[in-house]
Amino acid sequence: MPPRGLEGGYAADVTLLDMLxxxxxxxxxxxxxxxxxxxxxDWTRRFEGRALAVVRPGSTEEVAGVLLACAEAGARxxxxxxxxxxxxxxxxxxxxxxxxxxxxxxxxxxDGAAGEVTVGAGVxxxxxxxxxxxxxxxxxxxxxxxxxxxxxxxxxxxxxxxxALRYGPMxxxxxxxxxxxxxxxxxxxxxxxxxxNTGYHLxxxxxxxxxxxxxxxxxxxxxxxxxxxxxxALLGLQSTDAAASAMASLRRDLPALHAAELxxxxxxxxxxxxxxxxxPFRAEHPAYLLVEVADSTNPTDALVAALxxxxxxxxxxxxxxNGRHRLWQLRERHTEAxxxxxxxxxxxxxxxxxxxxxxxxxxxxxxxxxxxxARTILYGHIADGNMHVNVLGLAPDDETVDxxxxxxxxxxxxxxxxxxxxxxxxxxxxxxxxxxADVAAMRAIKRALDPDGILNPGVIFxxxxxxxxx
Amino acid sequence: MPPRGLEGGYAADVTLLDMLxxxxxxxxxxxxxxxxxxxxxDWTRRFEGRALAVVRPGSTEEVAGVLLACAEAGARxxxxxxxxxxxxxxxxxxxxxxxxxxxxxxxxxxDGAAGEVTVGAGVxxxxxxxxxxxxxxxxxxxxxxxxxxxxxxxxxxxxxxxxALRYGPMxxxxxxxxxxxxxxxxxxxxxxxxxxNTGYHLxxxxxxxxxxxxxxxxxxxxxxxxxxxxxxALLGLQSTDAAASAMASLRRDLPALHAAELxxxxxxxxxxxxxxxxxPFRAEHPAYLLVEVADSTNPTDALVAALxxxxxxxxxxxxxxNGRHRLWQLRERHTEAxxxxxxxxxxxxxxxxxxxxxxxxxxxxxxxxxxxxARTILYGHIADGNMHVNVLGLAPDDETVDxxxxxxxxxxxxxxxxxxxxxxxxxxxxxxxxxxADVAAMRAIKRALDPDGILNPGVIFxxxxxxxxx
Numbered sequence: 001m002p003p004r005g006l007e008g009g010y011a012a013d014v015t016l017l018d019m020l021x022x023x024x025x026x027x028x029x030x031x032x033x034x035x036x037x038x039x040x041x042d043w044t045r046r047f048e049g050r051a052l053a054v055v056r057p058g059s060t061e062e063v064a065g066v067l068l069a070c071a072e073a074g075a076r077x078x079x080x081x082x083x084x085x086x087x088x089x090x091x092x093x094x095x096x097x098x099x100x101x102x103x104x105x106x107x108x109x110x111d112g113a114a115g116e117v118t119v120g121a122g123v124x125x126x127x128x129x130x131x132x133x134x135x136x137x138x139x140x141x142x143x144x145x146x147x148x149x150x151x152x153x154x155x156x157x158x159x160x161x162x163x164a165l166r167y168g169p170m171x172x173x174x175x176x177x178x179x180x181x182x183x184x185x186x187x188x189x190x191x192x193x194x195x196x197n198t199g200y201h202l203x204x205x206x207x208x209x210x211x212x213x214x215x216x217x218x219x220x221x222x223x224x225x226x227x228x229x230x231x232x233a234l235l236g237l238q239s240t241d242a243a244a245s246a247m248a249s250l251r252r253d254l255p256a257l258h259a260a261e262l263x264x265x266x267x268x269x270x271x272x273x274x275x276x277x278x279x280p281f282r283a284e285h286p287a288y289l290l291v292e293v294a295d296s297t298n299p300t301d302a303l304v305a306a307l308x309x310x311x312x313x314x315x316x317x318x319x320x321x322n323g324r325h326r327l328w329q330l331r332e333r334h335t336e337a338x339x340x341x342x343x344x345x346x347x348x349x350x351x352x353x354x355x356x357x358x359x360x361x362x363x364x365x366x367x368x369x370x371x372x373x374a375r376t377i378l379y380g381h382i383a384d385g386n387m388h389v390n391v392l393g394l395a396p397d398d399e400t401v402d403x404x405x406x407x408x409x410x411x412x413x414x415x416x417x418x419x420x421x422x423x424x425x426x427x428x429x430x431x432x433x434x435x436x437a438d439v440a441a442m443r444a445i446k447r448a449l450d451p452d453g454i455l456n457p458g459v460i461f462x463x464x465x466x467x468x469x470x
Numbered sequence: 471m472p473p474r475g476l477e478g479g480y481a482a483d484v485t486l487l488d489m490l491x492x493x494x495x496x497x498x499x500x501x502x503x504x505x506x507x508x509x510x511x512d513w514t515r516r517f518e519g520r521a522l523a524v525v526r527p528g529s530t531e532e533v534a535g536v537l538l539a540c541a542e543a544g545a546r547x548x549x550x551x552x553x554x555x556x557x558x559x560x561x562x563x564x565x566x567x568x569x570x571x572x573x574x575x576x577x578x579x580x581d582g583a584a585g586e587v588t589v590g591a592g593v594x595x596x597x598x599x600x601x602x603x604x605x606x607x608x609x610x611x612x613x614x615x616x617x618x619x620x621x622x623x624x625x626x627x628x629x630x631x632x633x634a635l636r637y638g639p640m641x642x643x644x645x646x647x648x649x650x651x652x653x654x655x656x657x658x659x660x661x662x663x664x665x666x667n668t669g670y671h672l673x674x675x676x677x678x679x680x681x682x683x684x685x686x687x688x689x690x691x692x693x694x695x696x697x698x699x700x701x702x703a704l705l706g707l708q709s710t711d712a713a714a715s716a717m718a719s720l721r722r723d724l725p726a727l728h729a730a731e732l733x734x735x736x737x738x739x740x741x742x743x744x745x746x747x748x749x750p751f752r753a754e755h756p757a758y759l760l761v762e763v764a765d766s767t768n769p770t771d772a773l774v775a776a777l778x779x780x781x782x783x784x785x786x787x788x789x790x791x792n793g794r795h796r797l798w799q800l801r802e803r804h805t806e807a808x809x810x811x812x813x814x815x816x817x818x819x820x821x822x823x824x825x826x827x828x829x830x831x832x833x834x835x836x837x838x839x840x841x842x843x844a845r846t847i848l849y850g851h852i853a854d855g856n857m858h859v860n861v862l863g864l865a866p867d868d869e870t871v872d873x874x875x876x877x878x879x880x881x882x883x884x885x886x887x888x889x890x891x892x893x894x895x896x897x898x899x900x901x902x903x904x905x906x907a908d909v910a911a912m913r914a915i916k917r918a919l920d921p922d923g924i925l926n927p928g929v930i931f932x933x934x935x936x937x938x939x940x
Contacts, residue, residue, distance in 0.1 A: 113718045114823040114855070136722050160665045169665065171674065172642055185907045191883035192822045195630045195639065195854040197678050197891045198904055199930050200912045204641065204674035208667050225725045248583045252606050255695045255766055256725065296725055297772055352662045353584040384665040385584070413661035421667045434668055437655045441919060442670045448918035449911060460669050 016073040020055050020097070023065030028056040028103070039080060039098050040091060046396070047088030047424065051078070051098040058103045060178060060186060060217040067215065067454075068184030070097055076457050077182075079211040081153025082124060084145040086346065087423025089210045089459045090153065096457075101152050104217055110135035116175055116192045118220040121152025128221070137223035140167030144335075152216045158208035160419035162259045165251070165383035169419070171207035173221045179206055179214035182450040190220050205445070210421050211456040213449045227294040230258070231303045232324040236285030236314030240357040243289040246310045247382050248353075250291055253306040258294040261331045262287065262382040264360075267338075268330060270377065274337040277329055281314040289382065290331050292324075334379050338390050344377070347389040347405045351414030356385055359412055363405060367391055370404040386418040407432075427462045486543040490525050490567070493535030498526040498573075509550060509568050510561060516866065517558030517894065521548070521568040528573045530648060530656060530687040537685065537924075538654030540567055546927050547652075549681040551623025552594060554615040556816065557893025559680045559929045560623065566927075571622050574687055580605035586645055586662045588690040591622025598691070607693035610637030614805075622686045628678035630889035632729045635721070635853035639889070641677035643691045649676055649684035652920040660690050675915070680891050681926040683919045697764040700728070701773045702794040706755030706784030710827040713759040716780045717852050718823075720761055723776040728764040731801045732757065732852040734830075737808075738800060740847065744807040747799055751784040759852065760801050762794075804849050808860050814847070817859040817875045821884035826855055829882055833875060837861055840874040856888040877902075897932045 020029045030036050031053045041048040052075065057063045070077050076096040083090055092098050104120035107127060111117065112135055119128055125139070125146040132139045143149065143161035153159075155177065160169040167173070178188040179202075187202055206214055237243050240262070247260045265284050272279055280288075293299040300319045307315055318324045338344050351359045360378060367376045373393050380387035391401050406416045406429050416426050416433045431439045443461060446453075457463060490499045500506050501523045511518040522545065527533045540547050546566040553560055562568050574590035577597060581587065582605055589598055595609070595616040602609045613619065613631035623629075625647065630639040637643070648658035649672075657672055676684055707713050710732070717730045735754050742749055750758075763769040770789045777785055788794045808814050821829045830848060837846045843863050850857035861871050876886045876899050886896050886903045901909045913931060916923075927933055 111822070111824060113714050115718065115721055158667050158671075160667075164665060168638075168642065171671065172638065181907075181911065185910070187908050187911050189904070189908065193820050193855060193885045193888070195634060195820050195851070195856045195888040196885040197628050197630075197887045197889055198885055198900060199678070199892060199909070200675060200683075200915055201628075201641065201678055202908065202911060204677075205670060205915075207674075208669070208671055213670075225722055227725060244583050248585065251585055252695055253766055255697060296723055302767055350663050350665050352581075354581060381665070385663060386665045415663045415666040415668055417667045418663070418665040419667055422669060430668060434659070437651075438657045438659065438672065439669070440655070441651065441657050441672060444918040445670055445675075445915055448914040 016069060016075055017053060019069035019073065020053060020066060023069055024055050024057045024062045028058070030054040039083070039100060042083055042085060042088060042091050044086060047091045049091055049093040050095055051092035052095045054098040054100055056100045056103050060180065063099065063180045063215055063217050064184045064186055066099055067180050067182060070454060071183055071452070074452070076454055078456055079156070079215045081121065081150035081156065082145065082148040084149045085153065085157060085423060086420045087425040089157065089421055089423035089456065093424065093458055099215060102150065107131050110137060110223065111192060114192050115223045116220055117223060118190055118218060119151050120218055121150060121216050123151050125149050125151065125154060132223050133226060136226055138226040139221065140173050140224045141170055151219055155207050155216050155219055156209060156211050157421040160384070162261065162381060164381065165260060166258050167224055171204055174203040174207060174219060175222050176220040177203040177206055177216055178218040179216045181214050182452065182454045187214070190218060192220050194222065208421065210423065210459050212446060212460050213455065225296060227296055229296065229298045230292060230294045230324060231300040231317060231319045232290065232292045232327045233303055233307060233315060233317045234280055234327045234330070235289040235310070235312040236281050236283065237287045237289055237312055240287055240360045243287045243382060244353050244356055246289055246312065249309055250306050251383060253309065254293055254302060256293040256295040256299050256302070257291065259292040260381070260383045261290040261379065263331055263334060263379040264288070267334050267377045267379055270337040270341065271330055271333050274340045275329070275333050280316060280327065280330060283314060285314060290327060331379065334377070338377055338392065342392045343396065344390040344392050345394050345402055347402060348418050348420040349389060349405065349409040349414055349416055350384060350386045350418035351409055351412045353385045355412045356382065356387065359387060359408065363389060363408055366404045366408050367401055370401045374401060384418065422460045424458050427458065427460060430460065486539060486545055487523060489539035489543065490523060490536060493539055494525050494527045494532045498528065500524040509553070509570060512553055512555060512558060512561050514556060517561045519561055519563040520565055521562035522565045524568040524570055526570045526573050530650065533569065533650045533685055533687050534654045534656055536569055537650050537652060540924060541653055541922070544922070546924055548926055549626070549685045551591065551620035551626065552615065552618040554619045555623065555627060555893060556890045557895040559627065559891055559893035559926065563894065563928055569685060572620065577601050580607060580693065581662060584662050585693045586690055587693060588660055588688060589621050590688055591620060591686050593621050595619050595621065595624060602693050603696060606696055608696040609691065610643050610694045611640055621689055625677050625686050625689055626679060626681050627891040630854070632731065632851060634851065635730060636728050637694055641674055644673040644677060644689060645692050646690040647673040647676055647686055648688040649686045651684050652922065652924045657684070660688060662690050664692065678891065680893065680929050682916060682930050683925065695766060697766055699766065699768045700762060700764045700794060701770040701787060701789045702760065702762045702797045703773060703777060703785060703787045704750055704797045704800070705759040705780070705782040706751050706753065707757045707759055707782055710757055710830045713757045713852060714823050714826055716759055716782065719779055720776050721853060723779065724763055724772060726763040726765040726769050726772070727761065729762040730851070730853045731760040731849065733801055733804060733849040734758065737804050737847045737849055740807040740811065741800055741803050744810045745799070745803050750786060750797065750800060753784060755784060760797060801849065804847070808847050808862065812862045813866065814860040814862050815864050815872055817872060818888050818890040819859060819875065819879040819884055819886055820854060820856045820888035821879055821882045823855045825882045826852065826857065829857065829878065833859060833878055836874045836878050837871055840871045844871060854888065892930045894928050897928065897930060900930065
């Protein structure tokens with residue numbers, strides 16, 4: 001989306017700025033273009049817009065004050081966390097008020113009895129993980145952007161990552177949330193009640209709502225055991241089907257299965273070329289399955305026993321930290337290797353595991369058909385049917401390939417947004433994927449909680465405001 | 471709630487009955503009082519009412535036809551599963567149409583690659599568990615009513631049970647749902663996508679909505695490993711606090727922790743008296759903690775090692791099936807022992823684990839203050855702070871003690887409905903527990919999806935229809 005000018009009228013609206021200043025203090029209402037700049041563009045540099053102002057509330061009450069002011073002025077709001085999203089869900093588009101939550105950085109003490117902790121929306125994943133570790137616990141979600149991504153943003157996008165097969169995504173970690181609605185009222189349930197059937201579960205609804213229903217201000221999350229013993233295996237396999245079948249066998253046999261990652265010879269060659277890492281096996285294989293088990297006692301024997309059930313042409317197991325790190329690098333450095341070749345189009349989709357092989361086969365030809373010289377690098381979280389499709393050699397704004405890949409995912413009964421959300425990037429494909437009845441139900445919920453459409457317009461649902469001229 | 475007569479007008483409404491007959495066939499529209507009877511009373515015999523008719527649709531399309539007919543006629547609907555609820559959420563109250571889902575009993579094949587299965591809403595938990603086992607999997611939720619409780623009802627009430635500390639409640643098992651809205655439209659997402667961030671997660675919203683938002687017709691659920699090796703320990707302890715602290719230590723140390731149950735000397739004495747079971751330790755202890763670990767390899771050594779960290783006056787470990795069964799009986803036969811003493815008031819509440827000890831101490835005096843001769847028997851799922859309060863010696867319709875116990879849970883920042891839901895039984899305490907802003911948000915969602923209030927009126931939210939006369 002190209003940068004756009006402000007909508008007429010906003011810039012002159014001194015009353016709103018006065019109200020925002022009254023709510024959060026003048027030093028936290030950023031109107032200077034230079035001060036606003038980093039909030040107006042995402043880190044992919046693909047999404048950029050203009051904000052009327054960036055406000056940085058320091059408490060839930062200040063968030064409520066900001067939303068009340070915006071509601072009174074009829075100003076639209078874009079909530080923003082660590083600004084690490086990939087689908088443009090957190091950047092301003094048309095002169096909205098950006099509400100940055102990073103000052104809500106309170107970290108509560110770990111409740112050791114319950115295995116829970118309450119944190120502000122602006123706390124980064126890394127800080128939460130460190131707090132959990134100090135109390136002998138871990139947090140169930142991990143991802144690469146841990147030092148920037150905030151808990152509020154991760155809830156809003158229902159972040160997943162590599163351990164979702166064991167612990168579920170952010171939604172599954174929520175014991176409670178506090179959030180401010182578009183009318184400035186605060187909904188909250190934070191004491192920490194993992195079993196609580198008192199009506200609709202608002203935390204689960206907010207998870208994945210991408211800032212369109214409320215501004216999340218705090219969350220209480222469950223913690224999981226800190227597992228000291230790990231083992232990693234890499235399997236060289238004939239096909240996606242062989243990898244899916246191996247994964248299923250391991251998942252049935254190993255309750256300690258912690259990650260299951262899929263990649264291919266094309267991606268591995270690229271990684272080896274750019275990183276200087278060594279090829280893991282003498283032979284090349286079409287597909288690779290990387291699995292990790294984590295337990296409170298040494299899980300290596302159990303992993304080796306489970307691997308004995310699998311007919312893999314090549315396999316290696318590592319229990320020591322260096323060996324595990326070497327194997328993980330082959331998967332983790334895909335991003336870096338791809339970026340070294342050019343700026344990829346990155347499409348995060350999922351299909352039912354049973355159709356992954358068909359997806360893998362067809363997506364390569366779908367891309368070639370749409371763009372002859374494009375190169376497709378795939379990797380993903382196989383247990384979730386979650387494939388990250390990276391396409392090199394495309395013009396940045398040409399969505400022909402994106403369209404073709406998303407349509408293929410839809411055809412295979414898949415999801416156009418497995419873990420990164422819809423944002424603005426995929427809004428125009430939402431109804432094709434979900435169907436009219438589901439989208440109508442979602443829109444009804446949106447109208448119920450945000451009748452004036454103040455929160456994050458254009459995100460999830462296509463923007464129905466009149467097109468801007470010029 | 472005493473039986474009530476039909477609302478005027480309904481009985482004469484031949485047009486609606488014609489439409490219902492057209493939708494499901496005459497043999498599945500039960501209007502004869504004798505045929506209706508078992509659908510009009512719950513198994514506690516505390517909740518009873520009259521239905522205009524009981525309809526038994528045999529497919530999702532028939533459910534849609536029934537709801538469309540009811541919407542056109544302005545008739546209210548009470549969805550009913552296995553009728554094993556405890557809060558009156560599934561029985562008719564004022565001449566509604568009962569929609570019994572038990573004929574939706576399709577059991578799909580287990581998808582071994584994904585570890586998932588799709589079942590009809592009327593499939594019982596026991597049938598689902600057997601289907602999973604045949605494919606080498608298990609289902610993550612278990613409870614006593616497994617041969618009657620249906621998956622649809624368990625989703626509607628977000629059933630929890632003893633393994634929720636490991637796998638979460640029903641909401642956490644849902645990979646997708648199919649449901650019919652009040653206007654007869656069908657929302658569905660069933661292909662099985664554990665990672666799917668395409669807008670609001672409707673399955674999570676339906677879980678725990680107690681039939682007030684939609685009629686659930688099918689569900690796709692995740693399966694978990696079938697764990698062949700188990701060990702059980704019983705600890706005799708000084709206090710609730712000691713039990714909570716032991717549980718927390720075990721939870722940190724044992725990722726294979728599968729259940730953690732709390733009971734007290736009063737309940738144990740009753741169990742021993744009524745069942746002839748033997749006292750587990752020579753000495754009596756104020757509190758008992760029963761824990762189970764389950765793994766793919768023998769977890770006994772890990773359990774014993776973890777117990778060594780705990781300062782318990784008495785402890786016993788059993789790995790063999792008979793020994794485990796003997797220990798479990800001490801907990802599981804509480805219900806039967808209590809029922810042998812009289813008809814209890816049963817209150818299902820939760821408080822933060824850190825406040826369980828305070829709750830346990832105060833609830834006994836709160837009950838005595840409200841009813842001098844009452845006896846209080848407590849047990850519960852300690853890791854969830856979930857306490858089942860059983861009070862003997864009360865008149866069936868006297869809610870003085872119920873009121874006192876629920877108010878205490880609220881005072882301690884707890885939940886008045888941990889795992890059985892609000893139903894009609896607790897609707898009048900909902901706002902005291904959740905607060906006005908939360909309830910307003912829930913009511914907005916209810917209005918958005920069921921604007922005419924057709925689905926399960928009086929459940930979750932207090933009935934705002936005019937009182938019946940006579």
